Each structure stands twice: as C-alpha cells, then as structure tokens.
Amino acid sequence: MDRYDVSEDGVNPHAGALAAMPEVWRRLLDSHVDDGHGRCVACRNSSTAGVPWPCTLRVIAEDAAGIYNDEQAAIPRELAG
Ligand SMILES: [Zn+2]
Numbered sequence: 001m002d003r004y005d006v007s008e009d010g011v012n013p014h015a016g017a018l019a020a021m022p023e024v025w026r027r028l029l030d031s032h033v034d035d036g037h038g039r040c041v042a043c044r045n046s047s048t049a050g051v052p053w054p055c056t057l058r059v060i061a062e063d064a065a066g067i068y069n070d071e072q073a074a075i076p077r078e079l080a081g
Pocket of ligand 1: 032033040041042043051055056057058
C-alpha cells in the first residue's frame with residue numbers, strides 16, 4: 001500500500017513539505033503569535049481587524065514541527081551522532 005498523502009490523518013499537506021524546512025516553520029512559530037487579544041500579530045494589518053489566532057500559517061507550522069520532531073525521534077541514535 002503506497003501512502004504519499006499525509007492529509008488522510010488530518011495533517012495539512014503543506015505541513016509535510018514544510019517539515020523538511022525547520023528554519024521556515026521556526027520563523028513562522030516565532031512571528032505568528034497571539035497579540036493578546038486572540039489575533040495573529042504577523043497576519044494583522046492596518047486595513048482589517050486581524051486574523052483570529054491561531055491563524056492558518058500557525059497551524060501549518062505547528063503541524064510541520066510535530067512531523068519534524070516525529071522524524072527526529074525516529075532516527076536511530078547511532079545515526080543522530
Ligand atoms: Zn498568522
């Protein structure tokens with residue numbers, strides 16, 4: 001059984017691709033934070049009231065972090081150094 005699509009277990013397909021780029025999702029986790037009023041700081045702009053937090057990017061970044069950490073945990077110790 002071939003399984004290339006990670007979305008079947010509820011993970012955003014973008015998160016799978018993002019998991020391989022830790023510097024990207026770390027930056028997203030860093031910048032897409034609650035502004036204290038339930039809105040995303042990074043997605044907020046002057047023309048709208050703001051995006052409810054966690055925003056889509058935040059959710060994807062958290063999924064990517066989870067996938068990344070799972071993959072790190074799956075690496076045998078002798079290969080991890
Ligand atoms: Zn955001």
